[in-house]
Amino acid sequence: MVVHRLTKTEARRIAIHAQLLDAPRPTDLVAVVERLTLLQIDPTAAVAPSADLVLWSRLGSTYDPAALVKAVEIDRSLVETVAYIRYPGDLPAVIAEVSAQMHPVTRAWLEKNEPFRRDVLALLTEKGPLLSRDIPDTSVEPWPSSGWTNNRNVTRMLESLARLGVIAISGRKGRQRYWDLPERVYPADLPTLDVEAAVRLRDERRLAALGIARSAGTQLPGESAYVGNAGEEAVVEGTPGTWRVHPAYVGLPFEGRTALLSPFDRLIHDRVRTEQLFGFEYLLEMYKPKEKRRWGYFALPVLHGDQLVGKLDATADRKAGTLVVNAVHEDVRFTPAMGAAVRAEIEDLATWLGLAVAGTA
Structure with missing residues (x-):
């Protein structure tokens, strides 16, 4: 060694x-x-x-x-x-790792709000790209945090889906983000990685950077x-x-x-x-x-x-x-x-x- x-x-x-x-x-x-x-x-x-x-x-x-x-x-x-x-080539490993390591509270919230997820995807399919303010809050259950407004439910859903690669950020209007379907934003030939391969690649890429x-x-x-x-x-x-x-x-x-x-x-x-x-x-x-x-x-x-x-x-x-x-x-x-x-x-x-x-x- x-x-x-x-x-x-x-x-x-x-x-x-x-x-x-x-x-x-x-x-x-x-x-x-x-x-x-x-x-x-x-x-x-x-x-x-x-x-x-x-x-x-x-x-x-x-x-x-x-x-x-x-x-x-x-x-x-x-x-x-x-x-x-x-860099786009890092997306498959990032998405696979995030999916495997998602916090149980977030995972449970997404499962309870499956109709909300479907609504977001249907709207983006029809009208995307959209700002978060253009996406209605149809959550079944609000995010479990005191003081959060309805719009934060939308933001939490959008960010969670983006981390999983289900939707993507396509651009900005000032500090506000436009959201869209990943096939309209990401390269078409990105592979799918299992979590073991994703973690190994992420470690190698991180060491090359550090x-x-x-x-x-x-x-x-x-x-x-x-x-x-x-x-x-x-x-x-x-x-x-x-x-x-x-x-x-x-x-x-x-x-x-x-x-x-x-x-x-x-x-x-x-x-x-x-x-x-x-x-x-x-x-x-x-x-x-x-x-x-x-x-x-x-x-x-x-x-x-x-x-x-x-x-x-x-x-x-x-x-x-x-x-x-x-x-x-x-x-x-x-x-x-x-x-x-x-x-x-x-x-x-x-x-x-x-x-x-x-x-x-």
Whole structure:
């Protein structure tokens, strides 16, 4: 059995390379999403929407958010699922895994509301694509949660059916989603996978995106951070236990660069891994009272070479036409070269946003 023995520097470089945050930059939007497997959709746009920030961090200022919309809604080279944008080839495994792991409460609610499901499908067949507000609530039993309105029953049904691949998100009107039949949205030749094959493929794809990860651990809401038995075993100096590493990334030459990251970026999404490999503490503080924040409402982690070196507290003030830099928090003392590289990225971010830098950049 192969066991790779890695330094923390080697492990960090594998993770950065896997996430396409080394040099040179990638150039193809769809290829980036295929490698990352997903873009998380989050409505917060203190600087820019997270999906756009993730792509800008990789592609640079040549990235146009309109190109992402086109890829999803016109070309169908990418697809939107509930909470994520994904590469279409991953859909069979995602759907099979979700179906097998559906919470019993949700499964029971769907079974009791079978007439509601049929009504939704009949309406979409006849009139789709439709917004949720255009779909009546014919639920037999409301979702078992206090304070939910009738419209939330519709949303719960639509999202549940979309996760199962029974319906699909075909586009957006602002923040509202259009819903339709999957055969009008997804590629026609997608295979059907059993759950065992789906889990194996998902683990392999996740490891290819992360480079190095734990086999298993505490599951949190959202996309898993764990990769099962994918890849090969590794030991990383100064960290407990064993890891799984993508063997193709071991020993590759590394050329780092400087990048500003979304708080939802997959490089730092697993906070435990981030602390163990990078020695980097991070918490998204948008939910904290202002007086209790250390780094800012939507602080962007700063990557320099193979280290996470600080956080950028900035806000896009579109009315004033400025990217307001409230602070650059240095986790390590910036050298003149590091400071210049970070300032260059801030300027690039502002240029991409069509804003001028204001503040302490």
